[in-house]
Amino acid sequence: xxxxxxxxxxxxxxxxxxxxxxxxxxxxxxxxxxxxxxxxxxxxxxxxxxxxxxxxxxxxxxxxxxxxxxxxxxxxxxxxxxxxxxxxxxxxxxxxxxxxxxxxxxxxxxxxxxxxxxxxxxxxxxxxxxxxxxxxxxxx
Numbered sequence: 001x002x003x004x005x006x007x008x009x010x011x012x013x014x015x016x017x018x019x020x021x022x023x024x025x026x027x028x029x030x031x032x033x034x035x036x037x038x039x040x041x042x043x044x045x046x047x048x049x050x051x052x053x054x055x056x057x058x059x060x061x062x063x064x065x066x067x068x069x070x071x072x073x074x075x076x077x078x079x080x081x082x083x084x085x086x087x088x089x090x091x092x093x094x095x096x097x098x099x100x101x102x103x104x105x106x107x108x109x110x111x112x113x114x115x116x117x118x119x120x121x122x123x124x125x126x127x128x129x130x131x132x133x134x135x136x137x138x139x140x
Contacts, residue, residue: 081113084113084117084123085109085113088109088112088113089109090130090133091126091133092108092112
């Protein structure tokens with residue numbers, strides 16, 4: 001647009017007053033109230049506390065597995081879980097190539113991870129199997 005056309009357009013806009021009707025004001029107020037109610041409800045459902053109890057001492061629902069000695073820091077937890085998965089994969093058979101068998105293999109690994117993370121005796125058994133596997137690999 002040229003400069004004089006832009007100026008004409010701005011003068012045209014300035015000539016008219018923008019009047020907000022009562023319906024528009026009520027609609028905006030209702031919208032803001034709904035947004036505020038949503039935000040406060042979210043905070044009430046998930047309260048943020050400075051002195052939260054550690055994950056290992058919290059009670060979990062029956063559908064969730066209770067993990068022992070799981071680190072609280074997200075990076076450490078990720079490394080710990082990947083190391084446990086590595087130990088399980090190293091003592092089991094190789095990963096299948098077939099997609100169906102691979103899916104069952106992944107489910108087997110996930111089940112063993114849950115069993116090891118939920119039971120200290122299973123974790124000790126896995127560590128013994130892993131150490132024995134490493135010793136046998138070094139001898140070969």
